[in-house]
Amino acid sequence: MRRLGTLVLALSALLLPALTVTAVTSAPGQAAERSTTRPAAGTYTNPVTAGTVDTFPDPATIRGHDGRWYAYGTTNPIFSSRGETGEHVLPMLRSDDLVHWTYAGDAIDVADQPAWWPAGTRAWAPDIRFLDGQYHLTYSLSTGGIGLLTSDAPTGPWTDDGLVLTASSGCPTGVIDQAVFTDDDGSHYLYWGSYDTICVARMNADATAVTGPVTQVGHGKRMEGAYVVARDGYYYLMYSDGSCCDGAFSGYQVKVARSTSPLGPFRTPSGGVLTDLTSHDGLVVGSSGNGWDGPGHNSVVTDLAGQDWLVYHGVPEADPDFPAVTGANGALLRLTKRPLLIDRLDWIDGWPVVNAGAGPSTGPRTAPVTSHLPGTTIGSATLDRGRRLSGRPVLGDVRVEGSLTGDGAGLVVGGATAWLRDGRLVVSSGLRRSTSALPDDFDPTTPHWVVAERRGRTLCVEVSSDRLHEPLATASLDRVLPVGRVGVASSGTRVTATAVGAARLHRPVTTRVADPTVGSLLPAYSDEFDGAGRPEAADPAWRWVRGASASPTLTGGSLVWPTQAGDLYGTDNRASVLLRDAPAGDFTVETKLTFDGNRGNQQAGLVLYDTNDRYLKLSHSVLPLSHTDRLLHSTEFLKEGPRPTYSLPTPVFDGPMFGGRTAGTMWLRLRSTRDAASGTYDVRMASSTDGRTWEWGGTWTLPVVDGRSLQIGLVSMNATGATASFDHVRTYG
Structure with missing residues (x-):
């Protein structure tokens, strides 16, 4: 390995631009450091x-x-x-x-x-x-x-x-x-x-x-x-x-x-x-x-x-x-x-x-990588001409960066150099080069970050003012040597540099964690609404909180339920809730909802219900768009319960989060998991506009009180004038 490293380093030196050396801190014959074996990261x-x-x-x-x-x-x-x-x-x-x-x-x-x-x-x-x-x-x-x-x-x-x-x-x-x-x-x-x-x-x-x-x-x-x-x-x-x-x-x-x-x-x-x-x-x-x-x-x-x-x-x-x-x-x-x-x-x-x-x-x-590889840190440097290189070369995929000031400033990455000169970013290796124009108002007398990433034999360089994903210029060069020292260079004007060094280039994560999966259908906790008349008559597993003032009925394979004027919000608990038991253990409940809301705060959807003041609700809600006269259709996921930690303890409080896109017909899911260690129900929402592709959202937690189980429910409420049609309620283990 040492002979191979020495040979590659010699080739690298031949390809570097011919510059007078102001300071060289590299050690002759020192083996290339493998950027893939940096010390274990902290936490x-x-x-x-x-x-x-x-x-x-x-x-x-x-x-x-x-x-x-x-x-x-x-x-x-x-x-x-x-x-x-x-x-x-x-x-x-x-x-x-x-x-x-x-x-x-x-x-x-x-x-x-x-x-x-x-x-x-x-x-x-x-x-x-x-x-x-x-x-x-x-x-x-x-x-x-x-x-x-x-x-x-x-x-x-x-x-x-x-x-x-x-x-x-x-x-x-x-x-x-x-x-x-x-x-x-x-x-x-x-x-x-x-x-x-x-x-x-x-x-x-x-x-x-x-x-x-x-x-x-x-x-x-x-x-x-x-x-x-x-x-x-x-x-x-x-x-x-x-x-x-x-x-x-x-x-x-x-x-x-x-x-x-x-x-x-x-x-x-x-x-x-x-x-x-x-x-x-x-x-x-x-x-x-x-x-x-x-x-x-x-x-x-x-x-x-x-x-x-x-x-x-x-x-x-x-x-x-x-x-x-x-x-x-x-x-x-x-x-x-x-x-x-x-x-x-x-x-x-x-x-x-x-x-x-x-x-x-x-x-x-x-933890984030916030220190350079040993022997690759330059620190502060001032050059009138020449280059200053690291004490050790690096091999493999590497990221080099530094804050550079001065027209003719360069960042050295092995056999290639990224130059800022004459209003351009120029990446060169021997006779090969790639250039990109800097903005017309680019001022080389102020510091700019130059970042170079070498992955394989491709070098990609970016110039920015503040490293905040606002590149002023980018350029890339292929067939660069995968080994060499790093550092700074000057082509003949006063150049200053700070925070120059190299780190092993990260390996990106390319696969998402899996979305939750539903288990087998639980018919005893599900309803396809294939009957006629009142839902509780067709399936006695259903029961009502406060009756059903809007007379929901089973029609054409759906539960058709006009919105009520009552609400289930704070102390305003006038809305009817259609309930049935949920299975013991973890479960997912789903409904297919068609909703034609056209007035502010009309809503319909799923509820996991304990009491009037302790529940989780996932609904298609029509909400006013602030500062305008327009309405916003929202997939709204709301938690209501006591807020004892508030400096004015509040017996009933609620807060929303919002899911994916709505549609005239959409699918809603709530995944309930009982966390024995924390004594809570952890309930995650999901929605879909086609019943196949699901957008999983956030999770609300609701403390378990007196061992009570949550109940599966439906609501259609807040303001009259709209109709909710529930195609089914399906519960999965």
């Missing part, structure tokens, strides 16, 4: 902010050009457990490894909030970018509007740059939850919106103001938290929907759609358009019944091995609520705990999903 356990801060909602993350990671969060009582009674305004964290975090101060001091803020304002949902040599921290005003802070360093001091967008933005929604995206031509876009529309508009050249027309790109109940990444020719818009901040009733989750333009239209995996007036498929992460509720409001970071990670918040079901606190705006607030979580983000069949679809992690997991 982490969510939440990664445990012991540092109590909560860190809406986390925005970035790798600074100093090589460290930084996170920024919504104004919250981050040190409540230490006895603090107030909030920190846009708190900041710092980490060397994405796992161990330290508090790095607040972007704005609570006693020195900008005088121009409207009364009662709290700062929410920061977004961080590195643009034109500065860190841009945008944030939302709870009273509406988007502000901007800039700094030369990732933790400030920050300069107040006022408003990027006013509350009257031209988008029919709350002007919060913004994120900036920079395209490969250097143009900037701002995405924003909350409750229930997401909008986008072009920004000016320095990303300090919105200048273009406003385009609506998404509709969804409680849709917010847009975050865009570019990958493989698509723009992926991730967002959250459902209830974000209701303790153990938080139905928040992250979904995704993609487009070939940053202005949309964005399509979901099923092909639906994100502006369609329906709930949407495309689940990236949702609750899975393992103790984390409401996972959402994400950003994305990439570790040194090229593996993406979703950074997001989640609600600890065992301890979900703060005591009442005094907010930074002086008001008495009742808040939900939302610490920071990280999990592996896999790209499978062109779509992102957390942990291959398994959802938020609990217990020790393999």
